[in-house]
Amino acid sequence: MRYIRPSSLEDAVGLLANASGKAAILAGGSDLLVRMKGGFIEPDVIIDIKAIDALGRIIENDDGFVIGAAVPCAVLGENTALRNAWPGVVEGARLIGSKQVQGRCTIVGNLCNASPAADSVPALVAAGARALVRGPAGSRTIAVETIPVGPGKTSLAPGEIIEAILLDKRQRHSGDAYQRFTPRTEMDIAVVSAAVNLTLNDQGVVEKARVALGAAAPTVLLVEEAADILVGSRVDDGALERLAEACSAACRPIDDKRGTVEFRKKVAGVLAKRVALTAYQRAGQK
């Protein structure tokens, strides 16, 4: 096994393209190393992207935010502008593991590990985040929800690296929120989770909404019926009840040792209500 630490993205893409056997990108390593130690994967080449300066930055520009693929979640949480604009996205990232894990782990790693329970993904999907992908054939920008295609599987082509996550410039009266259900408060895996992202008009009526559920299907679910219920409402009790029903109905979870289908469906609705309210309050404050 070879370990390489390139200093430019071009080198990383080149190494990946030329790797003869199985190659793996290493960001924080908090999934990759666990999978290697568990004997689930045995890469021949490991390409560590943390020495590529450009990937270690968060840039705010006229279009919004560019979050480099190697930015650890702890650093993400310390960025005040990002926290103000996208509190739900930051909330998801800061639920990953513990302080120690957040010192290493990245949202891109979380996305590419393609776990249905990944904590940062529902809020990214609700936020309409996009990924900037670099590969042997050049660059492309795609919606984050198109990247995981099933547990442990992504749509990335061989040789492709995610360079950054792009978040839009925040509109007025907008807010987002994320919550998960776990039996304990830290170092745990979501049994089910929900994220909501809202933009209101000047009268406090929801104009735009996106609702995403985690651990409710093989990939994070974007629930359009649920979003439609919120649009045109003031997130009143009636809308919340219908939102909960729509979310419970949209779930296609599995029964496993972490939770039953029935429980996941019920709690998906409960969490959706709770995050919708929080997102609404946050939106109203801006």
Next chain:
Amino acid sequence: MNINTPIEEREFKIVGKSVKRDDVLEKVTGEAEYTGDVKLAGMLHGKIKRAAIAHARIKSIDVSKALAYPGVKAVLTHENVPRVLHYGSPHPRSASCTKDQYILDDKVRFWGEGVAAVAAISEEIADEALDLIEVEYEALPAVFEPEDAALPGAPLIHDVGPGGNLVLDPVRVNRGDVEAGFAQADFILEGTFSGGRPHPAYMEPNVCIADWDGSNKLTFWTSTQTSFMVRGILAEVLGLPLTKVRVLVDHMGGGFGAKQDCFQHEFLCALLAKETRRPVKMEFTRHETFVAGRARHPCKVWLKQGFKNDGTLVARDMKLVYDSGAYGSHGPGVTIVGTTAATSLYRCENVRLEGRCVYTNTPINGAFRGYGVVQSYYALDIQMDEAAERLGMDPADLKLKNVVRAGDIAPSGHPIVGHGLEICLQHGIDVLDWKSLRNRDRTPDPKRPHIRKGWGIGCEMHGSSAYPGIKEQGNATVKVNEDGTVTLLTGAAGLGTGAHTALAQIVAEELGVRFEDVGVIHGDTDVVPWDIGAFASHTTYLVGTAAKMAATKVRASVLERAAMKLQVKADELDLSEGKIFVTAEPGRFMSVAEAMGPSRGIPAANIVANGTYEPTKSYSFAAHFTEVHVDTETGIVEVKRVVPVHDIGRVIHPIAAQGQIEGGIQQGIGHTLTEDYVIDKKTGRSLNAGLVDYKMPLSMDMPDIETIILEAAPDPGGPWGAKGVGEDPIIAIGPSIANAIYDAIGVRFHHYPITPEDILKALREKGA
């Protein structure tokens, strides 16, 4: 308080103070050496091949490929290890013992049992070699539930024992006349209760290192609570005299009772080292601590009690079935202790108890903090709350009316000393203003109407020693050195509880020297006096008394020596803070160093004394008052606040005692709400043998714990009345949580863990 034998009262200088533990600095800096840190020249690594089948006969094992693998030095199977039937728990000839284990057998009794062992030059190579061992099994029908195992015609897991998959003959206790009691009852409550399979999940995985020297002597480092028991069983099974086995254990990363067993890996490690003539280390992975470690016995309890309308308990009929897993281990001890415990706690003259322990094809259950009593008192205490409700009484009043008092016969057969439990309960009621808590709003936050709050009480009592199951003996040797310092030699293991600090405090106090002047030597069976092991909440009580006895003797010798030098009689002298002085004339004094050291014509003194103590038993008591918040939409139960009120007699080290209580509560919260080691009921496979899916509460989940320690019922059995505390907290917290959940949402749970799914399901059924 009603104490029969007077307890010496004195002004304490060291006892009762939270002196700085001398192991904390090396532990927090990472310098403390644990068994896993030991590295010997030429050391090999051992690994165990584990069966992926729950019940089978081994038709053949082919190790040729593994042996040929580069780096592999030895492979052991049932064909080349001694076939000695040996004890499951390391307490030979005690009540907690059964003989049903071989080092390796031609039969597999649970999924994960070791069938072969490899020693290789690295852990990786040993691991890879395991895959090269080919085992052919003949599958046998398996049973995973005690109910199934007890059915006539069920597949038999062992040839030994009383038969019918029983680990021991049923334990029966009869007092008074139960039928007559029920006949007097105004009403009867009957219910079934059950407990899951919580695991101790100690921080340090089991680990050992074996090294044979040229004289054929085995030196054995191991993370054990019972080093002399390990020495004894290794010597017995390997056919060696005790002079040829030396067991070493320094620091330990916890044990909680489970590291007092006869572990297969320990024998295999010693045999691999013997075979290769090189040191061998074996260290469990976290996964192995589950499959090859020891968990708490799952238990089913049927409980029927008769009550009078004034709250008097007139009859108790109880049946308990403990699931032993594939081997007996501590099953007999747990069954006896857990069953007989139900004679007590709440007074009842007519009692009929029956405890069974049954083999199943599941991983082994063993000793674990709360030893069978967690299960039986969970049922007793919850049914008490149900009775209170039926009577329209406050559960605190009903419990107060019925808790054991001084003179009542304890489970051990002894009269109880002091009104410890009554005082704990009353104290908690007073400090919390319990009556007003009962009347408050269950949903105080109008913005969060889905959060309901409740309070519950759990009571417990537990003995400081394993008597009468084991007649114990505590030993200590105290030496006074020529510079006035003191060395205590003890066989008691240091699990991380701070026991050695407490022992040093006792010696310093009794002798009259400073705490800093006492050094503790422990953990080497060739050096320290024999010890039964650190378990049963007894170290401070048992070894503490022995240490005090030894200190009394050396004190007298030191005073004799000083008397000679000061030209007075010894009884005219006193000794305090390392200074020996004439009582009537405090200006005439000398230091212990001056007394001990040489002077012209007088050589330095050699003062050594032993203390040996064989106690019966003392009981400690506790009442836990617990507040929970239940989220009725997600089913999450948050333990918000616990006020544990404990009576542990004389407190030797307050912070260490408090640490035991807080830790026991945290562990008990896990067992009651989130922790369960789950075995697949179709295959016997472990479903969550690891810390990702075995959910222990973490520091962020810890509630506010306001510990109150009373010295309400000191017992003459311990040093200045000290009693045990290690196991008590984990017993009381469980029922206090279950009772608080009922108070919050009006749903009764008779099992643990009580999961969010259980809560939602019950609320739905209730139509809330």
